[in-house]
Amino acid sequence: MPEAANGRDDRMAGLRRQIDALARGGVARSPALPFGIAALDAQLPGGGLRRGALHEVGEAGVSAEHAALAALFAAAVLARLHGSVLWCLRGRDLFAPALAGVGLCPDRIIFAETGSETAVLPAMEEGLRAKGLAAVVGEVGRLGLTASRRLQLGAERSGVLVIAIRRHRLAVEREGAAAEPGAALTRWRVSPQPGTGPPLPGLPRARWLVELTRARGADAPRSWILDAPDATGRLRLPAELADRPLAAAPPRARAGLG
Template sequence: MSAAREHVIADLRERISLLEGGSARKVGCLPFGVPEIDAVLPEGGLAYGALHEFAGGGSGAIDGAAAALFAAGIAARTKGHVVWCLTRPDLFFPALVQAGLHHNRVVFVEADKEEDVLASMEEALSYGGLGAVVGELVRLPMVASRRLQLAAEKTGTMGIVVRRWRRQTEASDFGQPTASTTRWRVSVMPSDELPVPGVGRARWFLELMRSRAGECAEFVVGACDDKGRVDLPSGSADRSNTSGRSVYSR
């Protein structure tokens, strides 16, 4: 078989794979670009083809919004469209744009029940060719998390679950075991001080509560910029001040 013919056949196979939703599997990871954070993650970043969980440090809307912004910043740094599955259409999209996730990349999937969110996430993860699939959930049962993890592994798409609480008692479910590769908790801290009166860059307290084959860790970071990147600011601040802007509309 001539080299030209082999090239044509390979090109046709690739096009067919794309049409079937089976685009080339992503491998490796998405680094944060912050050496201190990447060093504690087994692959040097958040693994593609895996499920990752994010939740607010408390049951309030402010910490929950910070978790959603952190997830949005991660999704913004992936390549391709992002599918965001939810039951409550209350996202404040300008806040997501500030975290680097622009409207022309996001496909929203609204569902009536969390079971439908899980089904939509699994379908999107199985499709392939996406940058990330995000789902907002109160609970994440072990069986459901395993299905999402397997679907992510199949295509190499990153799965992101943002845990949202409606009441204080639901927050305890975050401690239950799941199949997620990493689990993060995000709490709002006082913003960076400026040399003049005003509000500086928001800061978060990140807790890496679970990392498969890795270690737990804590970081004080500058919130996602318009490219979805976090950084390590100099110094620290008193966590007692937890004022911030919500990513969810009231």
């Protein structure tokens, strides 16, 4: 057997052992995880991000291939869950202090470094066949209809919240991937807004444009300007915008991930 194949098999076996070690604990299930922002939760079926479902998040702008804000958005969601998280990615380029800054302690994360993007989806599916995880995350460039259906079915069977972070390496790929159909229950896009700094301890909170570009069973797209997550993973409406009416997303969002 080729050496590369042996390496993949070893990584997958190690991943199974780590997940199996969690199986005795179990994870409390809940139908949805609210954001705690009434205007946002009202747009989501069940009043929040549904467990047992696939959700996608991407990033707008020139930094989309790095998806740093998308990763922080996902980490803030996971910070409000209890239990361990399986995070599948090609190589470890996550900044641990930033994850901790939005409430997700790195010691809660099982990092599955696959060595190639094509191995990320199998690692996610492996995690969904196990027990004891709070969530499964995967960083992918493309996520076609068939692959997203497999993840959605796995999420439904396991009751685990699944987040696919879309990392698009080229502008052409970014536009192509945005038009792909998929089975995700919701799709999100995050982009920076002028003002404060990154969400790190001791620095002012950043401000994001958070766009809900698709939500099955809901009226989408919608968008909100929000303060970036605090140390407990909570987004919030800026004080000066809290009393403004909710605005529909601009035309750019309507042609976006949905």
